Each structure stands twice: as C-alpha cells, then as structure tokens.
Amino acid sequence: MTAGTGQTIRDRVAQFLKENRSDIERAWAATPVFTARRPADAAEECAELLTGLRHVIETGGEEDPSADGLATVRPVLASLAARSAGGPSGSDRPDVTVLKGPLLRLWREQDLPEDIVHSGDLVLSNVLNTLRIALLEIELSAGAETILAQRAQLTELSTPVIKLWDGILAIPLIGTLDSTRGQVATESLLEQIVAHQARVAILDITGVTAVDTLVAQHLLKTAVAARLMGAECIISGIRPQIAQTMVQLGIDLGEVATRATLADAFARALGIIGLTVRPDERAAG
Amino acid sequence: MTSILTVQQVRxxxxxxIVHVRQAVREVAVSIGFxxxxxxxxxxxxxxxxxxxxxxxxGGEARIELEKADDGTTTLRLVFSDKGPGIADVDLALTDGYSSAGGLGLGLSGARRLADEFDLRTAPGEGTTVSVGFRARKPARR
Amino acid sequence: MSATSVVELQDVLLVTIQGELTDEDAMALQEELTTNVARSSARGVLIDVSGLDLVDSFLARTLHDIAGASALLAAETVVVGMRPEVAITLVELGLTLPGLGTALTVADGLDRLNGSARRR
Structure with a gap:
C-alpha cells in the first residue's frame, strides 16, 4: 500500500467517524466502559474520545501512543484510569477493547468495496490498540505515584518519636527497616534529641521483623551519632531469635547499651538522668 | 538526553x-533543594x-556540575583535578587510616562513603581527578 | 570569617567556635588552648560546636588532639552541642571519636565536668 492510498483510507475512515458520530457514541455509551457513568458524562466522554481518535487518524498517528490527538483525550483516559485505580485489576477495570466491536460493526455495515473495508478495519483496530496502550501507560504511572505517596506516608507514620520523660525519648521501630526508613528514623530521632534536650534516646526494635548486618550497622551509626551530640542511646526489644541471628552474623553492637525490653531500657534511662522509681509508702500503707 | 551543566569552578x-569550595558547594546544594x-x-x-x-x-581546581537525566533525577557532581604527582597505589590511598600527610587518613575513603557515586582517575606523574556524585532524592525544583 | 572565643569560667575553659574554620585557624586554636590549659591549670575544657555547620576529618582530628593534650595536663575535654546533621556526617565519614566526652548543652557539659570531679 502506498502512502497515498494509506492517506486516502484514513480520510475515508475519518469521514465515516464524523458522519456516524451519534451512532458510534450511542453504541459506545452502552459498553461496560461507560455504563457506570451518568448518561450525560458518558455522552460527553464518548464524544471527546471520538473527536480525539478522528484527529489521530487524520494525522496518521494511529500507531503512536504519544500522538497529538491522543493528548487531547488524555483527560478522558485519566478519568477512566482513575476509575480502575480503586478496584481490583480484574474484570471491572475499564477495557477499551470493547469499543472496537461496535465501531467495526458500524464500519462494515456501510456498502463499501472489500479492500477498503479491510484497510479501514486495520486503521480502526490500530487506533484502538494504541488507545489501550495510552490508557495502560496512564494507569501504570498513576499506580506508581500512588505507591510512592503511600511509601512516603508509611515512612512518616512508622517513625514516631515519643517523649517518655523529661530528657528521655523513645522511637519504636516497626516492620522492615530499609535504608530510606532507617535514614528518616535516624534523622528525626536526632532532631528530636535537640528539640527536647533529651539526654537518653531509646531505639526499640521489638516490632522489627529481622535484623541483618545492614540494619545492625544502621542502629550502631545512630547510637554513635547520638553520642557525638551528647545523648546516650539504648537499644531495646531485641527478641531472643533476633539476638541469636545477630550472634550468628557476627554483629557486635560494641559499646551501645542494650536491654531486653523497653521497660528495662526506661529504667536504665531514668538512672542515667539521676532518677529512681520506688513504691509510694503512703499508698501502700 | 542527559545534560551536564558546569555551575561553578573554583581554583x-x-x-x-578550601573554604571557598565549601561555600560554593553549599550554595549550589541549597539551590537545588538538598x-x-x-x-x-x-x-x-x-x-x-x-x-x-x-x-x-x-593545587588544582574544583568543578561543580549538575547532571539532569531523562527520568528527571538531578545529580550534583564535584570534580577535583590537579596536575600533581598522582597516586601510585590507589587501593592503599583508599584504605581507612592511610595517610601520607599526617591526617586521619579518611579524605578519599570518607568522601567515597559520603557520596552516591565515586570515581578516581590517576597515574604516577599525571595528576589526579576525583569525582563524587550526590543524587537529589526528589526531582529538582525548577 | 570564624569567631573563636575562649572564656575562663572558674576552673573550666569555655571555647566557642563559630563560622568557617580554616585548617590554620584550627591549628592555632589547638595551640592557644593547650597553652591556656597549662597556664590556668584548668580542670576542664568545654568546646561549644553548636555554631559549626561542618566538622570534617581535619577539625575532628584537632578536637581529638586537644582532648589528648588536655588529658596530659589533667583536664577533661567535653565537646558540646554538635548538630544532628554534623553528627550523622561524621559517622558516615567513619569518624566515631571514641573517648571524646560529649554533652548536649553547655550546662550539661558543666554538670558532666563537675560530676567527674566529684567522682574523683
């Protein structure tokens, strides 16, 4: 097929899309992609989609997901992608391939020479495949952004610094400590040490699922940095199986004070700032 | 396309x-939001x-470069070059505690630990070029 | 460029460092302090580094040497007020400054010096 006839076919298909607008839009609005939308919204989205696709075909960009025409339908695609983001990745995801059926049916219903019907079939199929790729790209990037945002939220949520007493802070670490979370935890702990003028900081790892060499190294670095600032660090909540792994890995926490439980660490911390806890004799008597 | 822009050069x-280099680096680091x-x-x-x-x-010079990659990440790179005697034993020079000038011997090895990227080119009699790269965690502000 | 002051508080030397320190400044400080400790027979040296936005290996070595020389002259050295970002960077650099006394504030540092005096 020469470029000339290619363009002729495109013009022919574009003309078909223009002349049969209302039929196509009505057929599309009835597909599962749009049935969940309010009829007015669905009609508007169908019309926009159709105009965009026609523009893509006229300019010969039906195989290019970044074509100009597709840029104009991006808001519609984004709205479709947003609907799929909430649901599972299964059947209720809008699948634009269902738009192909009604479109090809209407195209073939015209009384046209067989070769033109075939060439037009190809153009329409291509443009819808490209549309599907463009939608997938938007869905994927939206997904990636969601994941990034959630990760940032988790990072902040999972590293609270708690004031236990005047001069005593605790940071309960939970879950898996990757390098980003470890860094955020260290930085916020050290900043809070300054803000609260805390002489003791307790790093509680009761909720940490595994301690490998990297995590241990990180705990050690945090403790040393705290000491350089003039605060003492105690690591608490080392569960028996974690203690065993640490020994097997040859991890040595050096001079850093460690305690089995947060309560033990707190008692030690009170000792460091010169306080003791004893029973209230009046209450007991 | 990855683009590299030289922002500042300090003799x-x-x-x-040394103080001038620190100030220039601080200025650039602040401006791209580190x-x-x-x-x-x-x-x-x-x-x-x-x-x-x-x-x-x-003596020599320090060059401060900004590298913008396709994916929008920005790397701040510091390139130090001199025409001095060069380093004969690179492995030794990168060993913690090795010092040929009475320091703590942490100049090269320490800088390597602080940076995300490290590159050292040297040969006896041909000077030394060290470059360290730091990636901006978030895409740089425009 | 840098402002370094040394104040005698009874038997403690309070040193405040601020701004950009050249290597020469650091060496001059070390010499001045050691002379001062010997002359005043001070019992302790408090070095306030809260005004420093950077401690590199040269300055770290200077602090370490000041502490070492002071210890020979029977004075204890406490580094006070190191900023979080400076502490993290020093640790990443591989410098843990073992044996160097530290405190959060000048008040804590004085407490520490007095405490160790009492323990003697």
Missing part, C-alpha cells in the same frame, strides 16, 4: 580556597577532597 591554591543532612555530607566531602587537591596535588 584551589591557598588554604582559604536536605540539611545531604548538604552537610556534600560540603564535608568537598572539604576533604579540596584539602587533598591542595596538599597532595599541589
């Missing part, structure tokens, strides 16, 4: 030039390497 001859901790790491690495350039390389 290193006198001792005060956090306080990252700024401090950058400036400290710059201080170590500028001192090496002055003391071991008998």
């Amino acid at each position: 290193i001859n006198e001792e005060i030039d 956090s306080l901790v990252e700024q401090t790491k950058l400036v400290t690495a710059a201080s170590e390497l500028a001192r090496n350039t002055r003391v071991h390389g008998h």
Whole structure:
C-alpha cells in the first residue's frame, strides 16, 4: 500500500467517524466502559474520545501512543484510569477493547468495496490498540505515584518519636527497616534529641521483623551519632531469635547499651538522668 | 538526553580556597533543594577532597556540575583535578587510616562513603581527578 | 570569617567556635588552648560546636588532639552541642571519636565536668 492510498483510507475512515458520530457514541455509551457513568458524562466522554481518535487518524498517528490527538483525550483516559485505580485489576477495570466491536460493526455495515473495508478495519483496530496502550501507560504511572505517596506516608507514620520523660525519648521501630526508613528514623530521632534536650534516646526494635548486618550497622551509626551530640542511646526489644541471628552474623553492637525490653531500657534511662522509681509508702500503707 | 551543566569552578591554591569550595558547594546544594543532612555530607566531602587537591596535588581546581537525566533525577557532581604527582597505589590511598600527610587518613575513603557515586582517575606523574556524585532524592525544583 | 572565643569560667575553659574554620585557624586554636590549659591549670575544657555547620576529618582530628593534650595536663575535654546533621556526617565519614566526652548543652557539659570531679 502506498502512502497515498494509506492517506486516502484514513480520510475515508475519518469521514465515516464524523458522519456516524451519534451512532458510534450511542453504541459506545452502552459498553461496560461507560455504563457506570451518568448518561450525560458518558455522552460527553464518548464524544471527546471520538473527536480525539478522528484527529489521530487524520494525522496518521494511529500507531503512536504519544500522538497529538491522543493528548487531547488524555483527560478522558485519566478519568477512566482513575476509575480502575480503586478496584481490583480484574474484570471491572475499564477495557477499551470493547469499543472496537461496535465501531467495526458500524464500519462494515456501510456498502463499501472489500479492500477498503479491510484497510479501514486495520486503521480502526490500530487506533484502538494504541488507545489501550495510552490508557495502560496512564494507569501504570498513576499506580506508581500512588505507591510512592503511600511509601512516603508509611515512612512518616512508622517513625514516631515519643517523649517518655523529661530528657528521655523513645522511637519504636516497626516492620522492615530499609535504608530510606532507617535514614528518616535516624534523622528525626536526632532532631528530636535537640528539640527536647533529651539526654537518653531509646531505639526499640521489638516490632522489627529481622535484623541483618545492614540494619545492625544502621542502629550502631545512630547510637554513635547520638553520642557525638551528647545523648546516650539504648537499644531495646531485641527478641531472643533476633539476638541469636545477630550472634550468628557476627554483629557486635560494641559499646551501645542494650536491654531486653523497653521497660528495662526506661529504667536504665531514668538512672542515667539521676532518677529512681520506688513504691509510694503512703499508698501502700 | 542527559545534560551536564558546569555551575561553578573554583581554583584551589591557598588554604582559604578550601573554604571557598565549601561555600560554593553549599550554595549550589541549597539551590537545588538538598536536605540539611545531604548538604552537610556534600560540603564535608568537598572539604576533604579540596584539602587533598591542595596538599597532595599541589593545587588544582574544583568543578561543580549538575547532571539532569531523562527520568528527571538531578545529580550534583564535584570534580577535583590537579596536575600533581598522582597516586601510585590507589587501593592503599583508599584504605581507612592511610595517610601520607599526617591526617586521619579518611579524605578519599570518607568522601567515597559520603557520596552516591565515586570515581578516581590517576597515574604516577599525571595528576589526579576525583569525582563524587550526590543524587537529589526528589526531582529538582525548577 | 570564624569567631573563636575562649572564656575562663572558674576552673573550666569555655571555647566557642563559630563560622568557617580554616585548617590554620584550627591549628592555632589547638595551640592557644593547650597553652591556656597549662597556664590556668584548668580542670576542664568545654568546646561549644553548636555554631559549626561542618566538622570534617581535619577539625575532628584537632578536637581529638586537644582532648589528648588536655588529658596530659589533667583536664577533661567535653565537646558540646554538635548538630544532628554534623553528627550523622561524621559517622558516615567513619569518624566515631571514641573517648571524646560529649554533652548536649553547655550546662550539661558543666554538670558532666563537675560530676567527674566529684567522682574523683
């Protein structure tokens, strides 16, 4: 097929899309992609989609997901992608391939020479495949952004610094400590040490699922940095199986004070700032 | 396309030039939105390497580059070059505690630990070029 | 460029460092302090580094040497007020400054010096 006839076919298909607008839009609005939308919204989205696709075909960009025409339908695609983001990745995801059926049916219903019907079939199929790729790209990037945002939220949520007493802070670490979370935890702990003028900081790892060499190294670095600032660090909540792994890995926490439980660490911390806890004799008597 | 932009060049001859390098690096690091901790790491690495350039390389220059990659990430790179005697034993020079000038011997190895990327080119009699790269965690502000 | 002051508080030397320190400044400080400790027979040296936005290996070595020389002259050295970002960077650099006394504030540092005096 020469470029000339290619363009002729495109013009022919574009003309078909223009002349049969209302039929196509009505057929599309009835597909599962749009049935969940309010009829007015669905009609508007169908019309926009159709105009965009026609523009893509006229300019010969039906195989290019970044074509100009597709840029104009991006808001519609984004709205479709947003609907799929909430649901599972299964059947209720809008699948634009269902738009192909009604479109090809209407195209073939015209009384046209067989070769033109075939060439037009190809153009329409291509443009819808490209549309599907463009939608997938938007869905994927939206997904990636969601994941990034959630990760940032988790990072902040999972590293609270708690004031236990005047001069005593605790940071309960939970879950898996990757390098980003470890860094955020260290930085916020050290900043809070300054803000609260805390002489003791307790790093509680009761909720940490595994301690490998990297995590241990990180705990050690945090403790040393705290000491350089003039605060003492105690690591608490080392569960028996974690203690065993640490020994097997040859991890040595050096001079850093460690305690089995947060309560033990707190008692030690009170000792460091010169306080003791004893029973209230009046209450007991 | 990855684009590299040289933002500043600082000569290193006198001792005060080490301070000038630190200030120039701090300025650029702040302008592209590095956090306080990252700024401090950058400036400290710059201080170590500028001192090496002055003391071991008998002077040279520091170049501050910004590299923008396709994916929108920005890397701040510091390139220190001198025409000094070069380093004969690179492995030894990168060993913690090895010092040929009575320091703590952490200049090169320390700067390497602080940076995300490290590159060292040297040969006896042909000078030394050290470059350290720091990636901005978030896409740089425009 | 840098402002370094040394104040005698009874038997403690309070040193405040601020701004950009050249290597020469650092060496001059070390010499001045050691002379001062010997002359005043001070019992302790408090070095306030809260005004420093950078401690590199040269300055770290200077602090370490000041502490070492002071210890020979029977004075204890406490480094006070190191900023979080400076502390993190020093640790990443591989410098843990073992044996160097530290405190959060000048008040804590004085407490520490007095405490160790009492323990003697």
